[in-house]
Amino acid sequence: xxxxxxxxxxxxxxxxxxxxxxxxxxxxxxxxxxxxxxxxxxxxxxxxxxxxxxxxxxxxxxxxxxxxxxxxxxxxxxxxxxxxxxxxxxxxxxxxxxxxxxxxxxxxxxxxxxxxxxxxxxxxxxxxxxxxxxxxxxxxxxxxxxxxxxxxxxxxxxxxxxxxxxxxxxxxxxxxxxxxxxxxxxxxxxxxxxxxxxxxxxxxxxxxxxxxxxxxxxxxxxxxxxxxxxxxxxxxxxxxxxxxxxxxxxxxxxxxxxxxxxxxxxxxxxxxxxxxxxxxxxxxxxxxxxxxxxxxxxxxxxxxxxxxxxxxxxxxxxxxxxxxxxxxxxxxxxxxxxxxxxxxxxxxxxxxxxxxxxxxxxxxxxxxxxx
Amino acid sequence: xxxxxxxxxxxxxxxxxxxxxxxxxxxxxxxxxxxxxxxxxxxxxxxxxxxxxxxxxxxxxxxxxxxxxxxxxxxxxxxxxxxxxxxxxxxxxxxxxxxxxxxxxxxxxxxxxxxxxxxxxxxxxxxxxxxxxxxxxxxxxxxxxxxxxxxxxxxxxxxxxxxxxxxxxxxxxxxxxxxxxxxxxxxxxxxxxxxxxxxxxxxxxxxxxxxxxxxxxxxxxxxxxxxxxxxxxxxxxxxxxxxxxxxxxxxxxxxxxxxxxxxxxxxxxxxxxxxxxxxxxxxxxxxxxxxxxxxxxxx
Numbered sequence: 199x200x201x202x203x204x205x206x207x208x209x210x211x212x213x214x215x216x217x218x219x220x221x222x223x224x225x226x227x228x229x230x231x232x233x234x235x236x237x238x239x240x241x242x243x244x245x246x247x248x249x250x251x252x253x254x255x256x257x258x259x260x261x262x263x264x265x266x267x268x269x270x271x272x273x274x275x276x277x278x279x280x281x282x283x284x285x286x287x288x289x290x291x292x293x294x295x296x297x298x299x300x301x302x303x304x305x306x307x308x309x310x311x312x313x314x315x316x317x318x319x320x321x322x323x324x325x326x327x328x329x330x331x332x333x334x335x336x337x338x339x340x341x342x343x344x345x346x347x348x349x350x351x352x353x354x355x356x357x358x359x360x361x362x363x364x365x366x367x368x369x370x371x372x373x374x375x376x377x378x379x380x381x382x383x384x385x386x387x388x389x390x391x392x393x394x395x396x397x398x399x400x401x402x403x404x405x406x407x408x409x410x411x412x413x414x415x416x417x418x419x420x421x422x423x424x425x426x427x428x429x430x431x432x433x434x435x436x437x438x439x440x441x442x443x444x445x446x447x448x449x450x451x452x453x454x455x456x457x458x459x460x461x462x463x464x465x466x467x468x469x470x471x472x473x474x475x476x477x478x479x480x481x482x483x484x485x486x487x488x489x490x491x492x493x494x495x496x497x498x499x500x501x502x503x504x505x506x507x508x509x510x511x512x513x514x515x516x517x518x519x520x521x522x523x524x525x526x527x528x529x530x531x532x533x534x535x536x537x538x539x540x541x542x543x544x545x546x547x548x549x550x551x552x553x554x555x556x557x558x559x560x561x562x563x564x565x566x567x568x569x
Numbered sequence: 570x571x572x573x574x575x576x577x578x579x580x581x582x583x584x585x586x587x588x589x590x591x592x593x594x595x596x597x598x599x600x601x602x603x604x605x606x607x608x609x610x611x612x613x614x615x616x617x618x619x620x621x622x623x624x625x626x627x628x629x630x631x632x633x634x635x636x637x638x639x640x641x642x643x644x645x646x647x648x649x650x651x652x653x654x655x656x657x658x659x660x661x662x663x664x665x666x667x668x669x670x671x672x673x674x675x676x677x678x679x680x681x682x683x684x685x686x687x688x689x690x691x692x693x694x695x696x697x698x699x700x701x702x703x704x705x706x707x708x709x710x711x712x713x714x715x716x717x718x719x720x721x722x723x724x725x726x727x728x729x730x731x732x733x734x735x736x737x738x739x740x741x742x743x744x745x746x747x748x749x750x751x752x753x754x755x756x757x758x759x760x761x762x763x764x765x766x767x768x769x770x771x772x773x774x775x776x777x778x779x780x781x782x783x784x785x786x787x788x789x790x791x792x793x794x795x796x797x798x799x800x801x802x803x804x805x806x807x808x809x810x811x812x813x814x815x816x817x818x819x820x821x822x823x824x825x826x827x828x829x830x831x832x833x834x835x836x837x838x839x840x841x842x843x844x845x846x847x848x849x850x851x852x853x854x855x856x857x858x859x860x861x862x863x864x865x866x867x868x
Contacts (some may be wrong), residue, residue: 294827294828295829296828296829320829320830324833384723384727390812391814393828393832394824394832395829395830396829396830433707433727433730434730434813435812436808436809440699441702444708446706448708553830557830564813565815566638568813569731569814
């Protein structure tokens, strides 16, 4: 594998040399960047044109665990390939954040290894040694508390925890207490197991906030799901597009931007964000230190954090991290912004310590609460 | 095993020949041994050794963590699920097998039953779970129809989503697997043996007790053991049907490997896998004892 990598490196170097020689005399053209592997910004790589040239020379990009119907990733993938002519290999689309990290560790520098990661916060913080620092051109638009100062990771898009429901199968949801009613018998599901999936953990936390708990105390949420279980309202099936479509999970706790996607299959799908429990969370981007296509990886980040990439996420009803800055500068897609689910109140985000306390509690109490 | 007979034949005077033949015989088994080594012993070794390591190096905590209440529950559930579906699958499967074997050997029914078993035995996983959602799940058409006709079989709770539901669903691949592995043994029973029993004045009970029963017992027990191991290691069906709470051990292992909320404990997952291996080892040992008993019974 090392050999193949070195040969590939040699190939890139030769190609680069040729480009540099070819462009050398004309002066105006940009050469392909040769130091993409360690470049911490596009300018450190000789500017955007140089980064684009190097990425095109690599000719490929590997991404992992991003379903096409997740936050509009399908359009983003197609947009990147159309713009730069670089095909994308999307591996294990339904994998978890931990699956992404496992792939980086197991595949090393092989040509199949993931180049970039899109991961939940706790997994991000637990694997800091795997990332190469990189700052996108729009770095200053990302709020300071949503990025690592040296560029190891940076938040990308997020949303509010919500309750999605099929309005033909259940009455309108106006508070969390409604879910305990007899009309919801065998209908309420989570997107995953909260001891395993970040979205489900936040679902339980939202239930806790709505039932008098605090961000430091998830026990009220566990009690709420225990009540759901006792009433026979809780369905332990993982909610997916298929289970929503066939009616097995007509009420689902999930991020609002993921839940809203069900509207394409179920036109009567509604998304409810409780006013007293607006729980916000972001995913994070990071470039793999052992990325087999280091220039393409960096170019992908530039694309995601460009106005175009950010607006594509917004069209998928996810809130991009540069939203505030782009609203100010007028670059935001106003129609897409207006389509976001309504939420009244102050959004709350879990700190790393609060998340740790919550998962410790869940590890020992969740299984008992719902069985 | 053939090598063991050699010294007696070659005698005391020519030990070299015996020795050389011994090594040649052994050579023939090399591909098999290599295969078993790479695909059975090596992974087992990696898991067994890995179970003793945590983030800070050597540790026994992975094994002490096995006493966590939810792991104990999952282990007990796994054993109950495997035992119930193995026994029920073996009994129902062998009845079906007997029906198939005593029918027309070239008949359409037999061919359909055997090929359907071949497909259904591999039908576990998300597809099987979804087939149940779509039929007898709370939103399934069979349930909705039954509920309209005052046959609400979920009146006392949604049993499809607990251990009872898993048992029913597992039987859908356990019974066909039993048919597949048990049919050759039942086919080996000759009708002439029954006729011989009858002509010697034996009853149907005598035939089953002294002829067919002893002949089929080892195959029956072996197939039951296979069903047990099959249910013990099944993962995808349960994961699709009951995503919450890690009701059985394979789901807990998955939680420990892939948790993205920071409950990622690969060493602990390996310790749980060691438990599964130990359960299969114990059951296999019991099977060995039972088989020796049935062998004695045969004499």
